[in-house]
Amino acid sequence: MPITDYDICPECDLLLKAALPKIGEKAHCPRCGLLLSHPRKRSIERTFALSIAGFILFFPSLLLPMVGVTIMGNVSTGVLYAGVIALFNDGMEAVAIVVFLASILFPLVNISLALLISGHLYFNRYHRYLTVWMRWMQNLNEWGMLEVYMLGIIVACVKLVALAQLNFGWGLYAFVALLIITTLLTSNLDNVLFWQRIEQLRKGRHHAG
Amino acid sequence: MQAKEQGFIRCHDCGALSETHHKLSHCPRCDSLLHARHPHSLQRATALLISSFLLYIPANIFPVMIVNQFGTGEPNTIAGGIVELFDSDMIPIGLLVLVASILVPSSKLIGMSVLILCAHFRWQINACRWTKIYRAIAFVGRWSMLDIFMISILVDLVNFSGIQIIAGSAATAFAAVVILTMLAAENFDPRLLWDNQQNL
Ligand SMILES: [Zn+2]
Ligand SMILES: [Zn+2]
Numbered sequence: 001m002p003i004t005d006y007d008i009c010p011e012c013d014l015l016l017k018a019a020l021p022k023i024g025e026k027a028h029c030p031r032c033g034l035l036l037s038h039p040r041k042r043s044i045e046r047t048f049a050l051s052i053a054g055f056i057l058f059f060p061s062l063l064l065p066m067v068g069v070t071i072m073g074n075v076s077t078g079v080l081y082a083g084v085i086a087l088f089n090d091g092m093e094a095v096a097i098v099v100f101l102a103s104i105l106f107p108l109v110n111i112s113l114a115l116l117i118s119g120h121l122y123f124n125r126y127h128r129y130l131t132v133w134m135r136w137m138q139n140l141n142e143w144g145m146l147e148v149y150m151l152g153i154i155v156a157c158v159k160l161v162a163l164a165q166l167n168f169g170w171g172l173y174a175f176v177a178l179l180i181i182t183t184l185l186t187s188n189l190d191n192v193l194f195w196q197r198i199e200q201l202r203k204g205r206h207h208a209g
Numbered sequence: 210m211q212a213k214e215q216g217f218i219r220c221h222d223c224g225a226l227s228e229t230h231h232k233l234s235h236c237p238r239c240d241s242l243l244h245a246r247h248p249h250s251l252q253r254a255t256a257l258l259i260s261s262f263l264l265y266i267p268a269n270i271f272p273v274m275i276v277n278q279f280g281t282g283e284p285n286t287i288a289g290g291i292v293e294l295f296d297s298d299m300i301p302i303g304l305l306v307l308v309a310s311i312l313v314p315s316s317k318l319i320g321m322s323v324l325i326l327c328a329h330f331r332w333q334i335n336a337c338r339w340t341k342i343y344r345a346i347a348f349v350g351r352w353s354m355l356d357i358f359m360i361s362i363l364v365d366l367v368n369f370s371g372i373q374i375i376a377g378s379a380a381t382a383f384a385a386v387v388i389l390t391m392l393a394a395e396n397f398d399p400r401l402l403w404d405n406q407q408n409l
Contacts, residue, residue: 003226008212008219011340013400015212032340032403067366074369083361090364092376098384099361102354131239135222142391145351145358151305152358158302159294159363163372195223199238 009034043190044197048122050188051115054181058108061178064171067157069164079171080104106144107182113137114185117194126201134194141186146179211404213245221247250398251329257393258321264382264389265318272377274360279371286379287311287356309355310383317353317390320346324397331405340399347394353387356380 007018012032019027027036065077087096113133120127157166216229225238236243272284287310294303327334360376367374
């Protein structure tokens, strides 16, 4: 049997015959139960479309005001990046950097990489950095925390509701849409398929010359 | 029987299989370094975990945020913030913050310690159950950043002459605890739990 007919569970190191689940089906490791593959319908096309939408939505959610508060006649509005600046001005540089990375930079890099990779695969174009992009995207995925930030917004609003009047701006709606898009993006991106297609593209290029 | 003993290595990044006897140092498909197990998994995870244990103490003792109202500052610790939510009848949100900021970090610290001990002393355990516990620990870790994000939003929104919220020193320690425990979970290799089992 050739080596490509085998698979190894990444969490318990069991050698298996590669399962080839149909679209919509799931393959689990028989020993530890890990989800090994879950092919999605039209994964490349959907990833491409979702990452374009996410990339566009990123800018209104970053720049437009999300929440406005009125306390005793004073008004202030919160923007996604302003929390980072406020922490920086308070002398909490380390926390400011962590918030910047987890809520702004890593999600943006992730969406951009998904856009680059799925774009190349969609148009059947090879690029010698495709594997590097793929590795970066997989490793950064855990560190973008938009959904946790959303929960942070909710808790902050609940804390403020007793002493302030709240109103919500377009930035917040854009942020919620961005959150939905990135969630769909991660669930539609089929890593196994992407790696296979990258390898095909590389081999095809070598055969062509 | 482990794939490693049967002569196969799986690439950590792209999942391609290689045969050990070819003695490849890099993955033929994606060119990342090949390791049968994460390098220095237990040493790194232990070092990261000990650092997070140490930082966990200041994270809970010192105030995470300070509410300045008309010249008087009221420091808030993590636990204090939760008590305040309960006092103002915000029970569901209070429970949420309790889970994210206290239960998750502390059970992560304990769970990771037990996992490292199991792997280090080659205890005969139910590897399947502990792999699932590991998976849960790795999954919930990020949610502890909730408090940090909430503080960054409050610091920005509440900044008036009469009332101000500023971040306290425990915020730095707490953010460090969350990141260090996430890194510890990432460096811990659950396959070590299975390597030690004699009757597989
Ligand atoms: Zn397994
Ligand atoms: Zn590889």
